[in-house]
Amino acid sequence: MRNQIIGQNxxxxxxxxxxxxxxxxxxxxxxxxxxxxxxxxxxxxxxQNCQFSLRYPLWHVKEFRLTHCIMDDKTRAPIWYSENxxxxxxxxxxxxxxxxxxxxxxxxxxxxSPEFGWKCDxxxxxxxELESEYLFFETKNLEIARLQMTGKxxxxxxxxxxxxxxxxxxxxxxxHSKNVTVKNSLVKGEYLGWFSEGLTLVDCQIEGTQPLCYCxxxxxxxxxxxxxxxSFEYSDVHADIQGHVLSIKNPRSGVITVDSVGEIIKExxxxxxxxxxVIRNQNPAE
Numbered sequence: 515m516r517n518q519i520i521g522q523n524x525x526x527x528x529x530x531x532x533x534x535x536x537x538x539x540x541x542x543x544x545x546x547x548x549x550x551x552x553x554x555x556x557x558x559x560x561x562q563n564c565q566f567s568l569r570y571p572l573w574h575v576k577e578f579r580l581t582h583c584i585m586d587d588k589t590r591a592p593i594w595y596s597e598n599x600x601x602x603x604x605x606x607x608x609x610x611x612x613x614x615x616x617x618x619x620x621x622x623x624x625x626x627s628p629e630f631g632w633k634c635d636x637x638x639x640x641x642x643e644l645e646s647e648y649l650f651f652e653t654k655n656l657e658i659a660r661l662q663m664t665g666k667x668x669x670x671x672x673x674x675x676x677x678x679x680x681x682x683x684x685x686x687x688x689x690h691s692k693n694v695t696v697k698n699s700l701v702k703g704e705y706l707g708w709f710s711e712g713l714t715l716v717d718c719q720i721e722g723t724q725p726l727c728y729c730x731x732x733x734x735x736x737x738x739x740x741x742x743x744x745s746f747e748y749s750d751v752h753a754d755i756q757g758h759v760l761s762i763k764n765p766r767s768g769v770i771t772v773d774s775v776g777e778i779i780k781e782x783x784x785x786x787x788x789x790x791x792v793i794r795n796q797n798p799a800e
Contacts, residue, residue, distance in 0.1 A: 525549055533559055543568050544588075553633065566608075572596055580604050585611075612637075669694065688713055707732070726751070732768075746770060748785060765789025 517536040525545025530538070533556040543552050544567035551570045553559065558577040568584040570613040572578060582603050585592050589608035593599070595776040596615050601621040611627040612618065612634060620639040630646035630651040631637065634653040645664045650656060652671045661680040668684045669675065675694040688694055700718070706725035707713050713726075714733040721740040727747040728731055736755035739745065743760040746753070751768040754787065759772050763779040764787045771792045778791050 524552055527551060528554055530554060530783070532557070536560075537562065538564060540564065543571060566592065570594070572599075575599065743776075743777070748783075748787070749789075751789065762791055765791070 515776045518539065519536060519541060520539045521541065523542045523545060523624040525543070526549040527549030529549060529552045531554055533553060535558045538561045542562050542565045544565065548568065550568055551573060552568055553571050553575060554573045556572070556575045556578065559575070560579045561583055562581045564583045567591045568588065569590045570592070571589060572593045573595055576598055578596065578599040580601045584604070584608045585608045587607040591610040591613065592606065592608045593611055593615060598617045598621040599615070600621065601623065605623060606625045606627055609627060610629045611625065612631045614633045616635045618634065618637045620642055620742040622641050624643040626645045628647045630644065630649040631653055632651040636655045637653060638657045639661055641660045643662045646663060648667045649665050650669050650672055654673045656672060656675045658677040659679055661677070662685045663681065666685040667690055668682070668687045669687060670689045671691065672688070672694065674690045675691065677696045678698055680699045682699060682701045686705050686708070687701065687703050688707040688710050691710045691713060694710065695714045695716070696718055697716045698718065700724055701715070702721040704722045704724065706720065706722060709727055709728045710732070711730045713729060714738050716735045718737045719740065720742060724740065724744045725742050726745055726749055729749035729751060732749050734755060734788065737755055738757045739755055739759050741760065744763045745759055745761065746765040747763045748766045750766050751770060751772040753788040755770065759776070760775045761772060761779055762775055764783045766785065766787050767789050769790045769792055771794065773794055775791060775793065780787065
């Protein structure tokens with residue numbers, strides 16, 4: 515039988531330290547004692563309709579589930595070094611949420627958390643709104659669907675990522691990433707994907723200046739590009755682009771097929787550049 519804690523308030527440090535096999539329902543973690551690490555080292559805990567306003571509540575926790583919980587902006591670094599957990603329809607505003615965690619499912623809810631999701635492994639996110647300045651730094655094995663994301667420096671040094679049916683309103687996304695696939699998504703941002711390896715974009719709309727430069731093994735399938743000037747510089751690329759591209763500059767290798775292009779720039783390369791630009795129904799451009 516599982517234990518239950520219902521309708522309690524906790525504000526002391528480590529108030530429920532190493533709690534095990536317990537459902538925590540309608541509880542509040544806040545108060546004048548301003549204690550931290552209230553659920554540190556917990557095992558097999560479920561939290562429902564709880565409110566958090568204390569630092570570091572779930573560190574080193576294994577087997578946890580949060581449903582309809584609220585973590586305000588005083589809940590700093592709320593979930594670190596934890597594994598096998600789920601967040602369902604939660605509201606999180608604490609900075610640096612999710613650090614070095616493993617096997618985490620996020621379903622629904624809204625998250626506003628600078629430096630979100632760093633150095634994690636095996637994270638699944640569905641139907642979620644997420645706002646973060648730096649997010650998913652050095653995270654591996656990330657699966658995302660129907661994400662509405664606003665950020666700046668996102669997915670840097672990530673590996674093994676699949677994103678579908680999402681809106682990524684970002685800036686320097688996917689820098690130094692490896693083995694990333696984005697499908698049926700809007701990707702907005704400056705300097706998209708620089709220094710990436712194995713980045714694949716399928717049925718995506720790409721917006722923003724100077725995208726996809728210095729890439730290795732870059733693939734675009736049935737994508738559109740808007741306001742994308744100086745694209746593909748020094749990249750190894752195979753691309754099928756529907757519509758118009760503002761300008762393409764010094765692709766290192768491969769073939770880029772477009773309907774039209776404003777300018778093809780081949781000038782002052784610092785390395786051999788043999789990439790071709792093919793305009794449909796015209797001869798290949800040199």
